[in-house]
Amino acid sequence: MPLTTYNQVAIPSFMYGTAWKKEATTQLVEQAVGVGFTAIDTANQAVHYQEALVGAALQALAKKGVARDSLFLQTKFTPLNGQDHRLPYDPSADLTTQVKQSFDSSLSHLGTDYVDSYVLHGPYSRWTLGPSDWEVWAAIESLYQSGRTRMIGISNVTAAQLAQLCEKAAFKPMVVQNRCYAALGWDREVREICRAQGIIYQGFSLLTANREVLASPEVKAIALRVGVGLAPVIFRFAMQLGMLPLTGTTSLFHMKEDLQVETFVLTDEEVRQLETIGM
Numbered sequence: 001m002p003l004t005t006y007n008q009v010a011i012p013s014f015m016y017g018t019a020w021k022k023e024a025t026t027q028l029v030e031q032a033v034g035v036g037f038t039a040i041d042t043a044n045q046a047v048h049y050q051e052a053l054v055g056a057a058l059q060a061l062a063k064k065g066v067a068r069d070s071l072f073l074q075t076k077f078t079p080l081n082g083q084d085h086r087l088p089y090d091p092s093a094d095l096t097t098q099v100k101q102s103f104d105s106s107l108s109h110l111g112t113d114y115v116d117s118y119v120l121h122g123p124y125s126r127w128t129l130g131p132s133d134w135e136v137w138a139a140i141e142s143l144y145q146s147g148r149t150r151m152i153g154i155s156n157v158t159a160a161q162l163a164q165l166c167e168k169a170a171f172k173p174m175v176v177q178n179r180c181y182a183a184l185g186w187d188r189e190v191r192e193i194c195r196a197q198g199i200i201y202q203g204f205s206l207l208t209a210n211r212e213v214l215a216s217p218e219v220k221a222i223a224l225r226v227g228v229g230l231a232p233v234i235f236r237f238a239m240q241l242g243m244l245p246l247t248g249t250t251s252l253f254h255m256k257e258d259l260q261v262e263t264f265v266l267t268d269e270e271v272r273q274l275e276t277i278g279m
Helices: 022-035 051-063 095-110 131-146 159-168 188-197 217-226 230-240 252-263 268-275
Strands: 015-017 039-041 072-077 117-120 152-155 175-179 200-204 243-247
Touching: 015 022, 022 039, 022 051, 022 252, 051 095, 072 095, 095 131, 117 131, 117 175, 131 152, 131 159, 152 159, 159 188, 175 188, 188 200, 217 230, 217 268, 230 243, 230 252, 230 268, 243 252
Parallel strands: 015 039, 015 243, 039 072, 072 117, 117 152, 152 175, 175 200, 200 243
Antiparallel strands: none
16 A cells, blocks of 8 residues: 655555665666565665666666656765765765755666655754755755655654754655664654654664564564564564565565565554564
């Protein structure tokens, strides 16, 4: 079932993440779409992502009859401190120009004239939002107003920063993407703001950040009850919390297994159990 943002744009309920895939990116994106994923997450950040290779996958898929508008594409603007020497913008330009250059470069990489979601990869400031954050957000808002991105969002954000953004921005984020730790109640504070504001929360590193939870007797017992692997239990739990999970598996078997989330439901008691498991 797709989710809907507060600006009434539909977004698939599960997303394939392309970080750290290197030269395997094209093949893995083709496989993910082939087994049923319709949402792809990337970034214009060569140190962790190969955005142009996502574009190559989209070209190959188009030849197989997979239309661009049947897929949901999300990419990101990454500030200078998250980049290596392979920059998608002129580092001496003002931030507004950097956002525009990075966005245009993303469209070129992806071979498209719009993206479905454009995300600030992380604030410039640690705890609050500073002038750089507001300048970049305004530039991202103007891309949204131009219609070249259907939604905008922010990643790696604290609850205090998100509250500030929702209060003062002309357009508050439609999506938030954070690393999600069970030890922090699965990012409860940020999720609560998202719920109150009608923002879709995207959780990443659900497995890698929570290995001890994945190996717990509770998760094993649920997996046994519903007849699936351990990963789908966590992804299903995330969905029932109101989250949009990302998976970044490089295994075709696990891609197919992850999509089994649609075949079962956790009980309220199981959800409650997992909600506090790492705390």
